[in-house]
Amino acid sequence: MTATQPTLRAPSNRARAGALIRSTPAYIVVALVALVVVFTIISPEGRFLDATNLQAVGRNSAGLVLLAVGLTFVLGAGHIDLSVGATLVLSSVVAGTVAVDIAGPPSASGAFPSAGPAIAVAALAAVVVGGIAGLVNGLLVTKLKVNSFVVTLGTMGVATGTAQVLTNGSNVAGIPPDVQTSFGLNSVAGIPLPLVLAVVVALVAGVVLSQTSAGRHALAIGSSSDGAMRAGVNVQRSTIAVFVISGLMAGIAGFLDITRFGTTAISGHETTMLQALSAVIIGGTSLFGGRASVLGSVLATFIPTMLLAGFVMVGVSSFYQNIAIGAVLIIAVWLDQLRGK
Amino acid sequence: MTDRQPPVLRATGLAKSFGHVQALRHGELTVHAGEVVALVGDNGAGKSTLISCISGTHLPDAGEVRVDDRPMPLGSIKAAMEHGIATVYQGLAMAPDLSVAENLFLSCELRRPGLLGRLGLLDKKAMRERAWELMDSLGITTLQDVTLPVGDLSGGQRQVVAVARAVSRAGRLVIMDEPTAALGARQSQMVIETIRATRDRGLGVVLISHDLPRVLEVADRIVVMRLGRVVADVPARDLKIGQIVALMLGEQNDPREESLPA
Numbered sequence A: 001m002t003a004t005q006p007t008l009r010a011p012s013n014r015a016r017a018g019a020l021i022r023s024t025p026a027y028i029v030v031a032l033v034a035l036v037v038v039f040t041i042i043s044p045e046g047r048f049l050d051a052t053n054l055q056a057v058g059r060n061s062a063g064l065v066l067l068a069v070g071l072t073f074v075l076g077a078g079h080i081d082l083s084v085g086a087t088l089v090l091s092s093v094v095a096g097t098v099a100v101d102i103a104g105p106p107s108a109s110g111a112f113p114s115a116g117p118a119i120a121v122a123a124l125a126a127v128v129v130g131g132i133a134g135l136v137n138g139l140l141v142t143k144l145k146v147n148s149f150v151v152t153l154g155t156m157g158v159a160t161g162t163a164q165v166l167t168n169g170s171n172v173a174g175i176p177p178d179v180q181t182s183f184g185l186n187s188v189a190g191i192p193l194p195l196v197l198a199v200v201v202a203l204v205a206g207v208v209l210s211q212t213s214a215g216r217h218a219l220a221i222g223s224s225s226d227g228a229m230r231a232g233v234n235v236q237r238s239t240i241a242v243f244v245i246s247g248l249m250a251g252i253a254g255f256l257d258i259t260r261f262g263t264t265a266i267s268g269h270e271t272t273m274l275q276a277l278s279a280v281i282i283g284g285t286s287l288f289g290g291r292a293s294v295l296g297s298v299l300a301t302f303i304p305t306m307l308l309a310g311f312v313m314v315g316v317s318s319f320y321q322n323i324a325i326g327a328v329l330i331i332a333v334w335l336d337q338l339r340g341k
Numbered sequence B: 001m002t003d004r005q006p007p008v009l010r011a012t013g014l015a016k017s018f019g020h021v022q023a024l025r026h027g028e029l030t031v032h033a034g035e036v037v038a039l040v041g042d043n044g045a046g047k048s049t050l051i052s053c054i055s056g057t058h059l060p061d062a063g064e065v066r067v068d069d070r071p072m073p074l075g076s077i078k079a080a081m082e083h084g085i086a087t088v089y090q091g092l093a094m095a096p097d098l099s100v101a102e103n104l105f106l107s108c109e110l111r112r113p114g115l116l117g118r119l120g121l122l123d124k125k126a127m128r129e130r131a132w133e134l135m136d137s138l139g140i141t142t143l144q145d146v147t148l149p150v151g152d153l154s155g156g157q158r159q160v161v162a163v164a165r166a167v168s169r170a171g172r173l174v175i176m177d178e179p180t181a182a183l184g185a186r187q188s189q190m191v192i193e194t195i196r197a198t199r200d201r202g203l204g205v206v207l208i209s210h211d212l213p214r215v216l217e218v219a220d221r222i223v224v225m226r227l228g229r230v231v232a233d234v235p236a237r238d239l240k241i242g243q244i245v246a247l248m249l250g251e252q253n254d255p256r257e258e259s260l261p262a
């Protein structure tokens, strides 16, 4: 072998990718501001900038923020979770059913005497269902050693089907409306409570990813599973952990769904996974693992929700949102590839 | 190196097959504290397989490994690390997206003092500083920044980081599988110095290398492998390069012996 050069080569792909991932949140903020400006200008009487509209955008983003946070861990670890939308639906169905069962029929005045406990248990049920779904994904990926794309494509079908079997395909009715009035439609300081919850969870997740061993290990296995294993990282445990995190996030998002609509939205989540995945990749997390940014994911989540709100407001069919998201996803993956692996 | 103390490592009867390939038929390796053992053999002789059975990356089909005369569970990288064995793998074992400092401490991260540490928060600053100290103490001058991703380093620099990680982690034994393969003369010499320093700290060292002149420079004992078996285990001072080559190739009287530098 020839002698190695005594000094470093010019900053190469990975250093540039690192710099890019740090500056990605700034680009996203610029893009979001641009969206706000454009939609404000073209919306009737600039209504896009109304507090009620911005609140709606925030409320609609909360669940997506959580899914994106979970996917940030999964993608950072070099895997993918296509089942998050289906897990969300299954969690919301189980939570809704549990809430109805515990709350029982309303009194003559229409009030549910045990609405409080019913909602609390429902929330717990949603989180547990999500956690179990994530655990199943993690175990299938690590024990059967089946590629996570295939595993989660399969569990996506299983979760969707289970939700349909449980409800016969119709949404759960009779959930105490307190779930909306006390939480889902409430705000603090003008910020919707579901969004506050999602942002708090995202903050904790951001600290876990960037400041703890668990986060290091997730990125290490995403960067090189063999290398991480030989360095002493428990690859199976880390892999299962990222899927459980993703499942838990989908579970919480499932509960948020109920607090938002007062019922389930079984057929309302066909593109949710696509939106969350796009946000994560736009946010600077590599589809190939090893690099991830919770902040980037959270900020990028607002791109699809703002597009939707804007399209609706200016009278463009919401179907165009799907076209826009699909296109943005492909562009984001292409940019990710340019960053180098 | 006394006979009264049990050896740091005593591996006996190790065997490992991959499908129909019997990569390792009979692996034996004994290393004492403060001893450098060179493991040599032709490509495919089974050297990497033998040390993988010791470092826990492979579960051998048969055999036993004892560290300080206590049996070590096989097939577990964690168990081997906990028994004080650290390894520089051929082909390395780095996460290219993580920085030099992060790789040096991967799976052995330093936590913050106090409550934050107990909550699991990392002490990144301490890890960066310790990484610098480590590089400095090993005389590694080619790295300017421990926060660079390992994937941005040259092959030689990565190898140096791998060596640094192994010697800083090992409590009893360092295994190096061709650590100088991607290195220039100066860096190879630095690795040899590091091996000497490690031996002087009282650790055992296993060195796999094809660079026989350097091997003879540093090794106390030479273990030769051929076709999955250990065929010789000889004090280094008793051997010349020609004889080692003959053992590696299985030739009793190597015709090239005369022409090779001794």
Ligand SMILES: Nc1ncnc2c1ncn2[C@@H]1O[C@H](COP(=O)(O)OP(=O)(O)O)[C@@H](O)[C@H]1O
Pocket: B018, B021, B022, B023, B024, B041, B042, B043, B044, B045, B046, B047, B048, B049, B050
């Ligand atoms: N993971 C593996 N799967 C199949 N065959 C292997 C594997 N690892 C090593 N071998 C085979 O085992 C034999 C010994 O290999 P190895 O231990 O790497 O030799 P060395 O390190 O001495 O060059 C070779 O024939 C090699 O092709």
Ligand SMILES: [Mg+2]
Pocket: B047, B048, B049, B090, B177
């Ligand atoms: Mg080898």
